[in-house]
Amino acid sequence: MASSKKTAPPSSASSAKAVEELNPKTTHYEFLGPVGAFGFVTALPLLVLFLAICCNQSGYPSTLLLDDYKTYFERLLSGDDLKAMFDPMAILVYVAFVALQAVLYVGLPGDLYPGTELRNGGRLKYRMNGFSAYHATLFIGLYFLKDTGLKPLLFVYDHWVGLATTSILFSYAIALFVYLGSFAPGALLALGGNSGNILYDYMIGRELNPRVGDFDIKFFTELRPGMIGWQVLNLCFAAKQYLDLGYITNSMILVQAFQTWYIVDSLWNEECVLTTMDITTDGFGFMLAFGLYSWVPMNYTLQARYLVDNPRDLSWMEFGLIVCLNIIGYYIFRSANSQKNEFRSNPNNPNVKDLKYLTTSKGTKLITSSWWGMSRHINYLGDWLMSLSWCLPCGFGSVVPYFYAIYFAFLLLHRERRDDHKCRTKYGKDWEKYCEIVKYRIIPGIY
Ligand SMILES: NC(=O)C1=CN([C@@H]2O[C@H](COP(=O)(O)OP(=O)(O)OC[C@H]3O[C@@H](n4cnc5c(N)ncnc54)[C@H](OP(=O)(O)O)[C@@H]3O)[C@@H](O)[C@H]2O)C=CC1
Numbered sequence: 290m291a292s293s294k295k296t297a298p299p300s301s302a303s304s305a306k307a308v309e310e311l312n313p314k315t316t317h318y319e320f321l322g323p324v325g326a327f328g329f330v331t332a333l334p335l336l337v338l339f340l341a342i343c344c345n346q347s348g349y350p351s352t353l354l355l356d357d358y359k360t361y362f363e364r365l366l367s368g369d370d371l372k373a374m375f376d377p378m379a380i381l382v383y384v385a386f387v388a389l390q391a392v393l394y395v396g397l398p399g400d401l402y403p404g405t406e407l408r409n410g411g412r413l414k415y416r417m418n419g420f421s422a423y424h425a426t427l428f429i430g431l432y433f434l435k436d437t438g439l440k441p442l443l444f445v446y447d448h449w450v451g452l453a454t455t456s457i458l459f460s461y462a463i464a465l466f467v468y469l470g471s472f473a474p475g476a477l478l479a480l481g482g483n484s485g486n487i488l489y490d491y492m493i494g495r496e497l498n499p500r501v502g503d504f505d506i507k508f509f510t511e512l513r514p515g516m517i518g519w520q521v522l523n524l525c526f527a528a529k530q531y532l533d534l535g536y537i538t539n540s541m542i543l544v545q546a547f548q549t550w551y552i553v554d555s556l557w558n559e560e561c562v563l564t565t566m567d568i569t570t571d572g573f574g575f576m577l578a579f580g581l582y583s584w585v586p587m588n589y590t591l592q593a594r595y596l597v598d599n600p601r602d603l604s605w606m607e608f609g610l611i612v613c614l615n616i617i618g619y620y621i622f623r624s625a626n627s628q629k630n631e632f633r634s635n636p637n638n639p640n641v642k643d644l645k646y647l648t649t650s651k652g653t654k655l656i657t658s659s660w661w662g663m664s665r666h667i668n669y670l671g672d673w674l675m676s677l678s679w680c681l682p683c684g685f686g687s688v689v690p691y692f693y694a695i696y697f698a699f700l701l702l703h704r705e706r707r708d709d710h711k712c713r714t715k716y717g718k719d720w721e722k723y724c725e726i727v728k729y730r731i732i733p734g735i736y
Pocket residue numbers: 564565566567622626629653654655656657661665666668669672700704708711712715
C-alpha cells in the first residue's frame with residue numbers, strides 16, 4: 290500500500306534484516322489468539338445482526354441469553370429476515386455516506402498535526418478537519434431535507450437490517466484490503482499484529498498506519514464513519530419518534546443531547562485521538578474496521594432506537610439525576626484526557642506545569658498527581674459513568690438499551706489490562722515504580 294513511511298524497502302540481506310528488526314514477529318497473543326480472532330470475526334457481526342433483527346416494534350428480548358438466540362436463528366432460517374439483510378438501497382446509501390466522508394476528509398481545509406513518534410523515527414501528519422466534516426454533513430443533510438421534510442429520514446429505521454448487514458460486509462472488505470496492503474515493502478507493522486497467523490493478524494490489524502497516498506485509513510475511520518454516522522443515525526431515530534408521536538419525549542432529548550455532546554466533543558478534540566492506543570499502538574484490521582464501520586453506528590444508537598419503539602417520559606427528578614451523572618462523568622473524562630494531552634504536548638503549559646511526574650528511562654514522563662494520581666485510568670471511569678447515563682433514560686423494561694454500558698465495562702476492563710501490558714513492556718521497572726505510586730487501576734480506592 291502506498292504510504293509515507295520512512296522505512297526503506299529492503300535491497301539486500303542486511304537491509305532485510307534491518308526491516309525484520311523494525312518489524313519483529315509478534316510473540317504474545319491477545320484476545321485468546323487465533324481462536325479468539327475466529328470468535329471475534331464471526332460472533333460479533335452475528336451479535337450486531339441479532340440486535341438489528343430481534344429488536345423492533347414487536348419487542349425487545351428481556352435478556353441477551355441463549356433462548357433469545359434460538360428465536361433469532363429460527364427467524365433467520367425462516368427466510369424473511371434474510372431478504373431484509375440483502376438490501377441494494379441500503380448498500381447504496383451506506384457506501385454513499387462513507388464516500389461523502391472520504392470526500393470531506395480529503396477536500397476540507399484543516400491544520401496538519403504531527404502524530405507521536407513512530408518506531409522508525411518518523412512522524413506522520415494528520416489533517417484535522419473532522420469538526421468541519423461533521424458540520425458539512427449536517428448542512429448537506431438539511432439542504433436535501435428542505436423540500437421534503439423529515440420523511441426521507443425514516444429510511445434508516447425501515448432499512449435497519451440492510452444497513453447493519455452492509456456495514457458488516459464493508460468492514461470485512463476494508464480489513465481485507467488493508468491486510469493485503471500490509472505486505473507492500475516498507476510497511477511499518479503493529480508490534481502486536483505480525484504473528485504470521487493470517488486470521489489473527491487480519492483481526493488485530495497488521496499494518497500500523499495504512500495509507501493510500503496521504504489518505505490515512507485508520508485516522509479517517511476513527512472518527513468519521515463511526516462518530517458522524519452515529520450522529521446521523523441518532524437524528525433519524527429522533528425524526529422517526531417525532532413523526533410517530535408528534536413530539537419528542539424528554540428521554541429521547543436526553544439521549545440525543547448526551548450523545549451529540551460526546552460526538553461533538555470527540556471531533557472538537559480530534560487531535561486527542563493521536564495519543565490513543567488505537568492510533569499509537571494497534572494496527573488497523575478487522576477489530577477497528579468493524580468497530581467503527583459497524584459496531585459504533587449500529588450498537589451505540591441502540592438507546593435512540595429503543596426509545597422509538599418504547600417511548601417514555603421521565604419525571605423531572607429522574608431527568609435531573611441523570612443529567613448530574615452525565616455531567617460528573619463528562620467532567621472526569623474530559624479533564625483527565627485533556628490534562629494528559631496538554632502535559633504530553635507541552636509540560637510547561639501553565640495548566641499542567643505544577644503536576645508531579647516520574648521521568649522514565651525512555652525519556653517519557655508519567656503524571657503521578659491530580660487526575661492521573663488518583664488511578665491509572667481515571668478517564669475510563671468518567672467515560673463509563675457517561676455510558677450509564679445514556680442508558681438510564683430508557684428505564685428498566687429491557688436489558689437491550691443497557692447493552693452499551695455492559696459491553697463498555699468489559700471493553701474498558703480489558704483495555705486497561707492491554708494498556709498495562711503495553712506500558713510494562715515499554716517502561717519495565719519504571720512502570721512498576723509508577724504503579725507503586727498510583728495504586729489503583731480505574732476506580733480510586735476500589736479497583
Ligand atoms: N466510547 C468508546 O467506545 C471508547 C472510548 N474510549 C476512550 O478513549 C480514551 C482514550 O483511551 P486509551 O487510548 O485506551 O487510553 P489513554 O488515553 O488512557 O492512554 C493510555 C496511554 O497514555 C500514556 N499514559 C499512561 N499513564 C500515563 C500517565 N500517568 N501520564 C502520562 N501518560 C500516561 C501511555 O502511553 P505512552 O506509551 O505514550 O506513555 C498509555 O499507553 C479514554 O477516555 C477512553 O475512555 C476508549 C475505548 C472505547
